[in-house]
Amino acid sequence: MAESKYVAIARKWRPQTFNEIVGQDHITRTLTNAIKNGRIHHAFLFIGSRGIGKTTTARILAKALNCASVPGPTVEPCNACDNCLSISAGNNIDVLEIDGASNNGVDDVRSIRENVRMVPTSGRYKIYIIDEVHQLSGPAFNALLKTLEEPPPHAVFIMATTEAHKIPATIISRCQRYDFRRVVVSDIVTLLKKILAKEKLKATDEALYAIARVAEGGVRDAQSILDELITYCDKEITFNDVFEVLGLVNWQCFHDLCDAMLAGNVARQLEIIEEVIAAGKDLSQFVEDILRYYRNLLVCLTVGTSELLLRLPETEMSEMKKRAKQFTVVKLIKLVERFSELVNAYDSQIAQRTALETLLIQLTRVDVDISLDTVMEKLVLLGKGGIASAGGGAVESDTPPNPPEAGPPPDAPAVPANEEKRAIVLGKGADASWRELLRRAGKSAGGLALHLGRSRPVGVDADAVLTLEFEPGAEKARSFFQGETSLKKLEKFLQAETANVRSVYFVTPSQGEPEEESGTPENGAYAAADPPQDMDYSRVMEEPGIAAVLDEFKGEIVEIRDIADNPV
Structure with missing residues (x-):
């Protein structure tokens, strides 16, 4: 018997019903209510980043409209009839999936206009799923306008895009718009656990959280990473396996870098950079991860350990919270600002390394790490006349150091208070x-x-x-x-x-x-008078x-x- 062909996890465990779609409850609820109430629009526009379920939702909607096991549209397609199976396989004669990137000309749209008048063969609707619709040319969009405005009753258009700003407003106004969200880390982790259970495999929670973080809200990205890790690991997927396979720097490295900064240990920080480079890691990505690390510390210190904002496992949140308490808010803001400037500022590897090492030295040195809270407090007092300098010492006082003058001299009038906003x-x-x-x-x-x-x-x-x-x-x-x-x-x-x-x-x-001297002493000193x-x-x-x-x-x-x- 011939061996069955391997199917990637992202395809094998692709959602087949509205209930299986992860993290898009606002979308599935609207679509199911529309089907129940018979309010099926003729044009849908699905907007969102890659791998979050736009095309999958379009296929499920197509199955719901054309499922042959029930007399009309249903919110629960059977996934067993010929229509459902052929739509899932992508070869249904009444559901045409069109790649907008390669079929973006006006002639391609004209062929759609000619075929849209034909009644469906086996289903109730003729459904056109246009992926990456923003890549259609201007004339192609214009050719599509009339069809979208007055389509035949059996035609439904489902368009998907990652760049909605490139779609003409005239097209958007003719569609029902659905904005897909990035999926939160906890939902991705839950989905990965279900997949592993069905595949009879194991992975640690730390590893799954790491995968979900790297995926940045994309379910397909997370599934592809999991697929690669399953191939790499023999038994259980561990936290370190994720970083080894993806070429990322382990989170412990950032903890060590932070601890070295808190301890004022410049040598250890430079050693960490050397270890990262020697391991062949991408220095640009490393700097971005440092920025993300200190941003997370800032969030911990200001709003607490929020899973929605940090997207970290509980053990990692505990480590972040412990280190965040050792910083001031001003210090962390300074760190985030400086590393933000460093990200993508240099092209060459040596320039990146030199800039990173220099920045770490500056931020670690005790004489540079001035308490900005104290400086700002004194500057405010200075502006109010609360600090006066005399004889090389600083004297704080509640009264101004000099009495207010009766008025400015005639040749240099000051701006009166009641005319402050005059031009x-x-x-x-x-x-x-x-x-x-x-x-x-x-x-x-x-x-x-x-x-x-x-x-x-x-x-x-x-x-x-x-x-x-x-x-x-x-x-x-x-x-x-x-x-x-x-x-x-x-x-x-x-x-x-x-x-x-x-x-x-x-x-x-x-x-x-040249500036006029106006009697100014040549030596630059100012006369007291x-x-x-x-x-x-x-x-x-x-x-x-x-x-x-x-x-x-x-x-x-x-x-x-x-x-x-x-x-x-």
Whole structure:
């Protein structure tokens, strides 16, 4: 007797009824109610990512409409009659499955229009299942419009797509839209357990959770991975088998990396990177997994161990929760932000490795790991006048260090409080108008203000073009405004807040116009008698350490105060 041919698990255990579909209850409920109530639409649009049941649901719907064991459409096809069996096999004469990727021309659609008028041969409906419908050409969609709008009573169209945004609105408006969801980890694990029980095989819960996580909500992906692991393993599928077969880094590696960071052990972290590379793992995927790991720690610390958000087995959640408690929220946000910048930032392997090692060293060093909560608290107090610097020490006070002045000098008027939102008229130099603009930027567009504060206005020409000159050492600000999005954001802000600026042009210090001295001392020191409004921001930037501090903390100068040498 000839041996039976092997059938892949994804095909062998493909759902055959609505009840067997996993994780799409909102879809199956709507379709079964439509069949029960006789409200069967002529066009369905199934939308969702790969491997979550779109084509499977289309076949089950076709069987429900054409099952020959009952006198009419049924929510429970028998899967035994000729119609059901041939639809499951994909060779039913009344159910045509069309690949939109290879049959995407207008001639292909014209043939559908010609055949759709023919009555079904053995079933009640002529059903057209068009997969990847978004790949049809524009003329093909246009040719399909009239048929979708007024089809014959025996025709039903079921279209599936992974990219709904590519389908014309005129097509979508003629269909009932069904959005398929990614299947949650617990549902995938339950399904895999059922399959293993039927196959009389075993696997640990940790291994099944790992498979479900890697599948990222795709049932077919999970079944294909399971199929490969069954071939690889002799007896029981274990947690380590999943990572060995898929070429992934074991979760314990990320725990070790985290523990080394908490302990300040840079050497151990670099050793882990070496082990990952020596094992032939993909470094790009490794960096993404690090990002995912710290994201999960952040979720653990802020919202708790939620299976919906973490998609981890209980044992793994316990490990994550234990480590999350050793971080602050600010520290984890910093880690997530920095690793997000690193993902896909480098192409070559050596560049990725160098960048990753450098980042780990920076994030581990004690002198770099400043408590941002403390820094922010002091900065807020500073903005309120609660911290004053005198004689090299920091003194906290509930009262401002300097009494409020009676009023600004006539040549540099401050913006009155009741006119705060009046349009600003910019001129030349860092005057009161420029400082007011920076203050507004800090309130409404904080990220923009960080870099805008590293420049000063040179002047505004007759075409309403503002020329800005970067301060010395403002490399990050220069790079920031080289991006088209940042530049457009700045111009939009200037148009909203100023009366005489519509666009902006940046120059380097060597290109800008020479700044007028205006009696400023040549040595850059400020006389105590000079009012703060007349102080030159560019000269302050020449003070040792100021530019470095601003660049490190991405800060800006919003005010300069003249503090006496002996305030007491």
